[in-house]
Amino acid sequence: MTEHRIVSVELGARSYDVVVGDGALEASGHRIAALCPNGRAIVVADEAALAHHGQTLRRTLEAAGLKLELISLAGGEAAKSWDSVRSLTDRLLELGMERGESLIAFGGGTIGDLAGFAAAITKRGTGFIQIPTTLLAQVDSSVGGKTGINTSAGKNLVGAFHQPGLVIADTSLLTSLPVRELRAGYAEILKAGLIGDARFFARLEAAGTHGLSGTGLVDAIADAVAFKARIVAEDEREGGQRALLNLGHTFGHAFEAEATRGAIVHGEAVAVGMVLAFDYSVRLGQCSKKDADHARKAIAAAGLPTTPAQLGGGPYDAEALVARMASDKKNTGGAITLILARAIGETYIAPHADRSDLTEFLKEELKRQ
Numbered sequence: 001m002t003e004h005r006i007v008s009v010e011l012g013a014r015s016y017d018v019v020v021g022d023g024a025l026e027a028s029g030h031r032i033a034a035l036c037p038n039g040r041a042i043v044v045a046d047e048a049a050l051a052h053h054g055q056t057l058r059r060t061l062e063a064a065g066l067k068l069e070l071i072s073l074a075g076g077e078a079a080k081s082w083d084s085v086r087s088l089t090d091r092l093l094e095l096g097m098e099r100g101e102s103l104i105a106f107g108g109g110t111i112g113d114l115a116g117f118a119a120a121i122t123k124r125g126t127g128f129i130q131i132p133t134t135l136l137a138q139v140d141s142s143v144g145g146k147t148g149i150n151t152s153a154g155k156n157l158v159g160a161f162h163q164p165g166l167v168i169a170d171t172s173l174l175t176s177l178p179v180r181e182l183r184a185g186y187a188e189i190l191k192a193g194l195i196g197d198a199r200f201f202a203r204l205e206a207a208g209t210h211g212l213s214g215t216g217l218v219d220a221i222a223d224a225v226a227f228k229a230r231i232v233a234e235d236e237r238e239g240g241q242r243a244l245l246n247l248g249h250t251f252g253h254a255f256e257a258e259a260t261r262g263a264i265v266h267g268e269a270v271a272v273g274m275v276l277a278f279d280y281s282v283r284l285g286q287c288s289k290k291d292a293d294h295a296r297k298a299i300a301a302a303g304l305p306t307t308p309a310q311l312g313g314g315p316y317d318a319e320a321l322v323a324r325m326a327s328d329k330k331n332t333g334g335a336i337t338l339i340l341a342r343a344i345g346e347t348y349i350a351p352h353a354d355r356s357d358l359t360e361f362l363k364e365e366l367k368r369q
Contacts, residue, residue, distance in 0.1 A: 005222040009143065009229040011236060014163045018143055018229070020222040024170040025056060025131060029064030035102040035127055035165045041066040042097060044088065044115040046075035046107025049133040052176040057106055057131075069095055079110045080149040080156075088118045092126075102127030102165055108134040109141035109266070113156070116147030120162035130167040134177060135185025136267050138169040139192075139224045144232045144245075154327045155253050161237050169225070171218055182212055183303045184267025187248075187274070189220050190302060192227040194274060194295055195247050198345030200227065205298055243330050244347050247339045248273030254324035255311060263313030271304035272311055280361055281340040284350075291344050307368045318362035322355055 004021035019028050032041065041061045050057070050072060061068050071091055073079055092103065103126055105115035112130050119128040130142040148159020174182065189211075193201025200223055204211055211220050228245060235242035252273030256264065278295045281287035300306050308316055322336070330337040336353040 005218060007222055007225045007229055009163070010233045011163060016163065016165050016167065018167040018169060018222075018225050020138075020169045020171070020225065021218050022170070022172045024168050025173065026060050026063075028166070028168050029060045029066075031166055031168075032061070032102075032104070032129060033064040033066055035129055036066055036104075037100055038098065039065065039067060040069055040101075041104055042069045042071070042092065042095060042101065043104040043106050044071045044073060044111060044118070045105075046111045046133065047072050048075060049107040049111075049173070053133060053173050056173075073107075073111065073114075075107050075110050077110055077150060077155075080114050082149065082151075084114055085118055085121075085149060088114065089122050092118065092122050097122060097126055099123050099126050102129045104129040104131060105142075106131045106133065107137075108132065109137040112137055112142050113147050113159070114149060116145075116162050116164070117149055117159050120147055120160040125162065128162060128164045130164045131173075132167070132169060133173045135174055135182050135221070136188055136265075137185075138171075138174075139185060139221050140188040140228075142167050142169070143225055143228055144242075145236065154257055154324060157327070157329065163236075169221055171221070174217075179303070180265065181267075184265045184271075186212060186220075186302050187267040187271040187299070187304055189224045190299060191245075191247055191270065191274060192224040194278075194341070194344055195227075195244050195339075195347045196231075196345055197227055198343075200224075201298070201344055205301075208301070238330075241349075243337070243349050244339055246330060247341075247347055248275075248277055250325050250328050250330070250336070250338055251276045251321075253328065254321040255308065255313070255316065257324045258316055258320055259311065259313030264311050268305050268311060271299050271302075272306060272308060275299060275306045276362075276365060277339060278341050279365070280338070280358070281342070283357075283361055284340070286348075287341045287343060291341070295341075295344060308366050309369050316366055318359045318366060321362055322359050325358075326355070 007018040103119040105112040132142040145163035148156040248270040252269035278292035
């Protein structure tokens with residue numbers, strides 16, 4: 001068993017720990033019990049995660065003296081809907097959930113987003129614990145307090161900032177993931193280095209495929225979470241620098257919205273989005289082609305797509321993609337805001353993107369193989 005690393009998200013009275021490592025769940029039963037004062041654990045769980053790791057969850061809760069109240073749901077983006085929120089909150093009220101109790105999310109990012117939003121609005125806010133079972137969720141959505149659901153207008157456009165009281169990133173829960181899902185999660189780890197830590201990015205490159213297992217993975221997760229925690233502590237509600245964490249997401253969300261359902265996964269869209277952000281930065285004269293090519297090479301070496309053609313789920317239309325980008329949450333005054341790069345490890349917020357030029361850029365990129 002690897003040594004567990006504890007990363008603290010410093011938010012004053014709402015600070016919390018992220019426990020990272022092999023076997024972190026079973027080692028954290030006492031932490032969970034401390035946030036479940038009524039002696040029960042109300043868990044919203046992904047059916048697939050339960051099938052693989054339900055015994056570990058039950059064993060942990062039982063050892064902590066907690067009675068399990070289980071709400072099992074099918075995961076995936078379809079779970080993040082108004083119908084799911086209504087059904088979940090109704091169930092929590094039937095259970096008589098109190099503000100002092102914690103709703104536990106056990107599954108990937110979609111379950112965490114849904115459960116977090118339900119916790120934020122049930123009785124105007126209950127406690128919340130994240131036990132992410134995918135690499136993507138462990139390094140990204142489980143930390144920072146963003147919760148929400150999807151609408152016909154796009155991803156995550158309805159939600160709330162609601163911080164968890166505890167996050168448990170147990171790498172043993174990742175053993176059931178297909179390689180594609182691991183790679184998708186690794187995109188978010190690479191993102192941390194590309195945004196603001198060139199040394200971390202270099203360490204990831206040096207680790208190569210070894211970074212997807214063992215202590216290398218534990219360290220990569222913990223370091224990526226620590227990077228995100230520092231930014232969240234400075235800008236919890238994304239009023240400024242936290243927007244940098246969306247590198248690749250404005251492009252990526254547009255592809256996700258336009259793609260055939262189920263054709264691509266979030267990390268793949270973000271990977272392509274990060275390459276596009278660097279390439280567009282080169283187009284604007286803000287970044288060297290050398291750095292953009294370097295970023296592209298590293299993303300490709302991780303087994304991730306780097307062009308829209310490699311994403312699948314198309315065909316894509318530049319005008320439709322830009323229209324999707326126009327509904328992004330970071331936008332102000334009706335203008336598109338992008339996260340762009342000056343170099344690897346140095347990104348910046350670029351408001352008021354030229355929609356015409358952006359459309360022409362995407363037309364060119366859609367032809368790239």
